[in-house]
Amino acid sequence: MRRSWIILRKAGVYLAVFLVVAALDSVVATTWIRPDLTAVVGTLLWAGSMLVIYAIDPWPNVNGRVVWLGIAWLVSAILMLAVAEGFWAFVLHQRGQQVVASVVEVHHSDKGSTTYTLSHGGRRIPGRLTNWPGNDALFTESTHGTTGDQVIVVRDLEGLVDPRLPERLAEPDEVAGNLLLAVAVLAALCIGAAWSQSRQASEKRRPVARRREAG
Structure with a gap:
C-alpha cells in the first residue's frame, strides 16, 4: 500500500509539471506572441518541462524511468498543441x-x-x-x-x-476529447515512469538485505 502511494505521488509530480507547462503554452494562442515566435516559445517551454523534472528528480543514467519519461515528454508536445488550440477555440466560441x-x-x-x-x-x-x-x-x-x-x-x-x-476553428467537443485523451495517456506514462523507478529501487535494496541476513 505504501509503495503504491509513493508511485502515485511521484507520478503526480511528473504529470503536474507537464500539465503546468501545457497550460503556460496557451500564451502562444494570444496576441501577446507574434505568430513567427510561437514555435520558439513553445519549444522553450517544452524543453523546460524535462529540465524541471530532472531538477526535481535527477537520474544518473539512462534507465527504464528515463524511457517512460521520454515517451511522456513526446506526448506532452501533443498536449501542448491541444491546449493552445483549445484556448483559441474556447475564447472565439465564447465571444468571437x-x-x-x-x-x-x-x-x-x-x-x-x-x-x-x-x-x-x-x-x-x-x-x-x-x-x-x-x-x-x-x-x-x-x-x-x-x-x-x-x-x-x-x-x-x-x-x-x-x-x-x-x-x-475547432469545435469545443472535439477539443475536449483530444485534451482528455492526451492527459490520460500522459498520466499512464507518468505512472509507468514512477513504477519503474520504484522497481529499480527495490532491486537495489535486495542485495543489501541479503548481505545483512547472511551476516
Whole structure:
C-alpha cells in the first residue's frame, strides 16, 4: 500500500509539471506572441518541462524511468498543441464575432510562412491571421492574400487571441476529447515512469538485505 502511494505521488509530480507547462503554452494562442515566435516559445517551454523534472528528480543514467519519461515528454508536445488550440477555440466560441475583414499588412517570415494584419470597420484587429482560405486543400498550390483583399474571419472582441478562419476553428467537443485523451495517456506514462523507478529501487535494496541476513 505504501509503495503504491509513493508511485502515485511521484507520478503526480511528473504529470503536474507537464500539465503546468501545457497550460503556460496557451500564451502562444494570444496576441501577446507574434505568430513567427510561437514555435520558439513553445519549444522553450517544452524543453523546460524535462529540465524541471530532472531538477526535481535527477537520474544518473539512462534507465527504464528515463524511457517512460521520454515517451511522456513526446506526448506532452501533443498536449501542448491541444491546449493552445483549445484556448483559441474556447475564447472565439465564447465571444468571437464573424466579420468580413480587409488585409492591411502582409508579413512574410524567413521560414516561408505568411501572416496578415487585418482591419474591420476602419480599425485594426489585434493579432494576425495565420492561414489563408484554400490552403487546406491537398495537392493544390498555396494561395496568399494581398493588401486590400477581404476575408471572412472570427475575431475576438476583446483582442486576446488572433483572428481565425471559421473553417479552422475547432469545435469545443472535439477539443475536449483530444485534451482528455492526451492527459490520460500522459498520466499512464507518468505512472509507468514512477513504477519503474520504484522497481529499480527495490532491486537495489535486495542485495543489501541479503548481505545483512547472511551476516
